[in-house]
Amino acid sequence: MHPAYKLSYFRKADWPEAWIQEACRLITHEWTTRYKPAPAANLTGPAPRPTRELFASISTRSALADHDALEAYLEAPPLATVKDPLAYWNAAIKSGSEDPALARMALDFLSIPGEFNPAE
Incomplete structure (x- = not known):
């Protein structure tokens, strides 16, 4: 979840593509099960009344329903x-x-404490 690296980090480190895909699967699973907000009530409510901005509200509604913040983040360049x-x-x-x-998911991931083993 470091914005400067994203998936390019794994490719530069010569990870096998299967490992990269598994990392994507795991982060997507965490996103969808623990962090991704549920659709807003107004996105599933009744259709807007006919007005001048009818088509604008329809396109906005469609864009918000299809938006996935994690997918957009991973597809954007580092x-x-x-x-x-x-x-x-x-x-x-x-x-x-x-x-x-x-952002909350990224902060949770990035603030996981490292392991410390004083016996080593």
Whole structure:
């Protein structure tokens, strides 16, 4: 979930494609089962009343229903200028520039403590 690397990290490290696909499957599973917001009630509610903006509201409704923040994030090119992923995702939440659920997932993943074994 580091915006500067994304899937390119695995490819540069010469991971087998099957491993990369498994990593994608695992992160997608976590996203859909634990973080992805349920569709908003207004997206499944009654159709809008006929107005001047009828077609605009239909296209907006369709775009929001089809939007998947994780998929969009993974398909976008890496952001090579990002040096601190925690600062990036915290700023994204505050500014609203990214999906807040995706940002929360990224912060959860990036803040998992490393293992420390003093016996080694």
